[in-house]
Amino acid sequence: MRKTVIPVLLVFSLSAYAQETKKADTANTTKIEEVVVTSLGIKRQARSLTYSSQQIGGDELTEVKTPNFLNSISGKVSNVQINRTNGVGSSVRVLMRGNKSANSSQPLYVIDGIPIINGVGKAPEASQYSTMPDAGDVLSSINPDDIESMNFLKGASASALYGSMGGNGVILITTKKGKLGRSSITYNTSLTVDQAYSLPKLQHSYLSYDPAVSGQAPGVSNESWGAKGDSKDHLKDFLQNGTTWVNSLSFQSGTEKSTNYFSIGNTTNKGVVPSSYFDQYNISFRNSSKYLNDKLTLDANFIGSLQNSVNRQTPGVSFSPLVSLYWLPRGVDFDQYNDSNYSFIDKTRLLPAQNWWAIGPDGKFNGNPATQNPYWILNRNRVTVNNKNTYSALSLAYQINPWLSARIRGNYSWNVTDSQRGVSAYSDPNLITSSGINGRLLQNKYENSSTYGDVLLVGSPKLSEDISLDFTVGGSINTSRNTVTEIDNAYLAAPNLFTLSNLQWNVDRSVGDGFHHINYSTKKQIQSVFASASLGYKNMVYVDMTFRNDWDSTLAFTDTNGYDYESVGVNAVLSSIFKLPETINFWKIRGSYATVGLGLPANLTTATTPYNTAYGYIVDAGQILYPKYSLVTDPAFSELFVKPELNKTFEVGTELRLFKNRLNFDITYYNSKATNQLLPVTISSNLGGLPSGSYYVNAGKIQNTGFESSLSYKIFDSGKFGWTANLNGSTNKNKIVELFPDRLKVPENLPLALTGGGAYTKLKVGGSFGDIYGIKFLRDDQGRILVDADGKPLAEKNIGYLGNPNPKFMLGFGNTFNIGKLGISFLVDGKFGGKVLSLTEKANDMLGVSQTSASARDAGGVAIPNAVYAPGTPNAGAAYTGLTDAKTYYKAVGANQESAGIDEAYIYSATTVRLRQASIAYTFDINSSYVRNATVSIVGTNLFFFYKKAPFDPEQVSGNTPGGVGVDSFGIPITRSIGLSLKANF
Incomplete structure (x- = not known):
């Protein structure tokens, strides 16, 4: 049915178009005057671009508010994939045109033409045993009401001027003036109610024991394989409706000489988990003033934010209150352990001790795996995260003559993240070990700063009546500093006092007990020169060329520390060259080729950090255990010397505008x-002069090919009724072409990140980025599952390929209706193809707490399709048709x-189709002395799924590292948000 939508829309439009009596002025409609922001903040006519870019307005980010505005991109921009760990203020993983790097494929973010650092510390780890929550990112702290537009430069040609910073694409953010x-004055407020959904389906019809058997009672085991009997849904009672309240107030004014914009904002969230909350405060200011007869323009910008959160949820088993309720033995009365009974005073030590079913009279934990009281986790394993972010920029532009200007720009961005978790005495011994009788302190502090400056000469001389030239020449210096402090210590002098002065380091302990102190600082600088030129002929044909050379401090120890990047592109505006049918207002074809790169991290090894004042180290029982990797320096292995990653991209496309520019199509x-x-590699034996050891080497090749398209259609556009439809579609195929060279004699695969449960993600030649590997069913040569005499399925000894989580096709379909002063909009977002793994469901099944396990008991057992008895059993080779x-x-x-x-039993389709967001708005024209107008809206996001087979949201990730995608490892539940918003203009 959905395949017929666009043809039907075309029929409607053609009918309306045919009825119009006034012909369009072809000369005017084909003259596309749209201006877009491109690399380095330079504005250009959209018709002259030789590469693909896609722009969305700030209103599209704020129509339905989300705490991190990057979440609002999903489905609105073609070939942009969004993943998140969930939770308010959490970071977002953005991919444009697939995974390109074994390290990070996240794009570069640029505010008003100047690059910023988005990270605030470590990426959230992908592990079942995570100890700290996602601390967010810099962009999550920006007020979306301050954004004028965003432009997505997805290809290498579009981002080549950013050199080694733009290898994964660039997102340009233009703030309001x-x-x-x-x-x-504009006031915006929205209040939404947040509800957890897409939770694991749990059973409440079987107990953990059999009441009919003497001596059996609840709370002996955390398994629920007992007799049939009803139990209460304690998870439902535990979770609460959260609320998110977003407020912002902005003021703007302007004269011919000066314009000002000022805003303040606040976001307050009460989480769906009790005692979790989040606060954010924003402030921004921008002034643009002209001097010297309007020849000199001064632009100053400041953005600041402060975030505070308590009990931001941590994925994994260790500190998740939800897992404790998933695994609560059925029949145990959780009311005995609620928020008023989660602890008691131990008379021996006069300290709060944990009250929980899994703790026996001897104080030891029962159950395998052990869990803690959810309220103990929230109150006695409390975690706080505080973020501070500032961004300040200054730009001077002097108009030398009508076609030439000089610009000097600079910015300074700074952020610090401070996270702390105090683990009280009497917590799970697995979390504090035997030495932690007084508790454990975990503290992470990350401080990042970046200073950027550039000088540009920008010109647009008219060489003749037919030939135009736009050029940019300049240079830049980008210096980034990073200070990391990580502390994990269970040797507290006084119990439950979580301060640095209470920690003991000089104690007799063994190496590897898990506690450490990391402290290092790094500095990195990139010095660059660049140039670009766009040559146009009669506004019909354009040729683009760019060049950039980077000198990177992380490569200062090499013979060649400078690397160049180039691009070339051409387009032809066919609608200006040829006389086309009247319905075709604009038609352009384009093509480009470019090389861009990715630099090295500053803390890779000691050799790449010439500026460091203190290099990274992990102190463990007096030993320095870091760094673990070194660099290849033997000239005989020069091809393995470190250098920037390189991305070579070729692209071709076309853009069409039809029916008085009502239909716009781009592919x-x-x-x-x-x-x-x-890549990291460990060599176990001497290879022709290269000693055994662990090294970082440059090797491998990852290929991405695909199509991306966007369509915008004003189906009806009258004064009383308007209907605009937007369609974004893309497909991407990823392939690992090469990894390590043959001479290294290492396996042609590379594990990315362990996720627990026997499954993990790895790169393998011939495979694709994100491939999931794990334990599979043991099968015969005909592919049939082998079972033992009792019908129990057998497992392979070695891991095998299970699937890839990346969608084969992505589609976003948005509609906006305007009926007078009433506006209605919705966005349907679809991801098609891919496979995901749920370790949550896997553990829940084993413990007998899942609804699946209860349904199987109700059915009398589990039918195993296409199964035969294994060799060595009495019925070897015979079909197994019974119920296990x-x-x-x-x-x-x-x-x-x-x-x-x-693991193979827990692989699910990653296909989803959801109603991503919807809104109904009505605008009141007040036009009083104080209030111009007001818009009241009913809004909703993540409303429901039209289609989903996986037991979790496949967009959810266990961590923003490459190995965390596609694997549900006791993740944080997503939320459905419904509420009201008000926008008033004064």
């Missing part, structure tokens, strides 16, 4: 090859920390 005319094909991947006992089956395929299970 004051406007000429009457001063105005692009691209082929990119990312080489010189920075539910407990037997799920004990075999499910898993906890002690059992690998069979």
